[in-house]
Amino acid sequence: MLSPRTEPWAVAAARVRDVKDEAPGVQTYWIELSEAGDRETYAAKPGQFNMLYMPGVGEAAISLSHLPSPGGQLVHTVRSVGNVTRALAVTKAGDSLGVRGPFGSYWPLERGIGKDLILVAGGIGLAPLRPLVDEILSHRQQFGRVSLLIGARTPSDLLYTDDYESWRTADIEVQTTVDRAAADWKGNVGVVTLLLNRLGITSPLQTMIFTCGPEVMMTYAIRAVRERGVPRENLWVSLERNMNCAIGQCGHCQLGPHFICKEGPVLRYDQVKNWMHVDSL
Numbered sequence: 673m674l675s676p677r678t679e680p681w682a683v684a685a686a687r688v689r690d691v692k693d694e695a696p697g698v699q700t701y702w703i704e705l706s707e708a709g710d711r712e713t714y715a716a717k718p719g720q721f722n723m724l725y726m727p728g729v730g731e732a733a734i735s736l737s738h739l740p741s742p743g744g745q746l747v748h749t750v751r752s753v754g755n756v757t758r759a760l761a762v763t764k765a766g767d768s769l770g771v772r773g774p775f776g777s778y779w780p781l782e783r784g785i786g787k788d789l790i791l792v793a794g795g796i797g798l799a800p801l802r803p804l805v806d807e808i809l810s811h812r813q814q815f816g817r818v819s820l821l822i823g824a825r826t827p828s829d830l831l832y833t834d835d836y837e838s839w840r841t842a843d844i845e846v847q848t849t850v851d852r853a854a855a856d857w858k859g860n861v862g863v864v865t866l867l868l869n870r871l872g873i874t875s876p877l878q879t880m881i882f883t884c885g886p887e888v889m890m891t892y893a894i895r896a897v898r899e900r901g902v903p904r905e906n907l908w909v910s911l912e913r914n915m916n917c918a919i920g921q922c923g924h925c926q927l928g929p930h931f932i933c934k935e936g937p938v939l940r941y942d943q944v945k946n947w948m949h950v951d952s953l
């Protein structure tokens with residue numbers, strides 16, 4: 673049985689069921705655990721990750737980009753950058769892989785009940801935020817204004833573009849921006865913090881920020897909202913570090929006193945501010 677609590681090293685057998693090209697170098701994989709027992713017991717929360725094992729290559733930490741329903745498939749969106757992710761990129765439906773997980777902390781959405789929520793995503797950082805969007809949609813009436821600000825390098829790098837309209841219809845304000853526009857792009861150009869600066873934050877003390885993306889982007893996003901009066905304890909980041917064991921034993925993922933695999937990847941900003949170097953505000 674797949675349980676990171678009792679058998680953190682157990683690799684569950686799985687198969688790729690479907691692959692979708694999301695953007696250049698980025699694909700979404702639907703993965704089915706082979707054992708019925710594993711499928712029934714697997715449960716994760718938004719922001720958690722699995723270790724995906726490519727036979728003969730190794731493991732990589734990859735966030736869930738959808739929450740699995742009991743018996744359902746695992747969904748991961750992956751940017752191909754190195755050994756494991758390149759091996760994954762050439763898989764096709766029916767190919768085998770291994771899964772350990774889920775691991776790590778999750779977005780503390782319960783703290784956002786009754787508050788305005790701002791989700792800030794950069795590049796592949798939208799993948800770990802997407803289950804949070806799903807969770808918000810399931811309980812939309814519990815939150816105030818919800819804004820999702822998405823930055824990408826170019827328009828073709830924007831992820832999940834097919835979903836934006838349905839998210840907007842469900843009362844999530846979706847705004848996008850790109851670093852470099854294409855000829856037919858009529859949207860925003862510039863860093864994602866420009867969107868933040870334009871966003872009216874009417875009740876800063878009642879606003880929660882959840883952000884994932886390059887650390888420099890998260891740093892500027894945090895700076896922008898701190899200037900507008902959002903308190904430190906309402907700021908949540910998801911951090912990436914090299915991972916090996918994912919269970920707090922190897923030290924690869926250490927950030928100051930924190931092991932990102934256990935205490936993270938989702939951490940309150942004021943827990944990691946000394947290592948993100950933006951606490952001058």
Ligand SMILES: Cc1cc2nc3c(=O)[nH]c(=O)nc-3n(C[C@H](O)[C@H](O)[C@H](O)COP(=O)(O)OP(=O)(O)OC[C@H]3O[C@@H](n4cnc5c(N)ncnc54)[C@H](O)[C@@H]3O)c2cc1C
Binds near residue numbers: 733751796914937
């Ligand atoms: C909690 C968590 C969640 C994550 N979620 C996702 C996700 O949802 N989607 C996603 O795409 N990624 C995600 N990542 C990132 C992913 O785990 C890393 O990109 C991982 O390193 C990929 O493994 P790999 O074997 O393909 O790449 P690696 O081989 O580990 O290479 C990673 C990077 O290091 C560089 N590199 C490799 N070898 C060398 C070398 N010898 N010298 C110098 N540089 C080198 C590569 O160019 C690449 O940029 C997550 C990471 C964490 C910690």
Ligand code: FES
Binds near residue numbers: 921924925
């Ligand atoms: S990955 Fe080994 S301690 Fe975190």
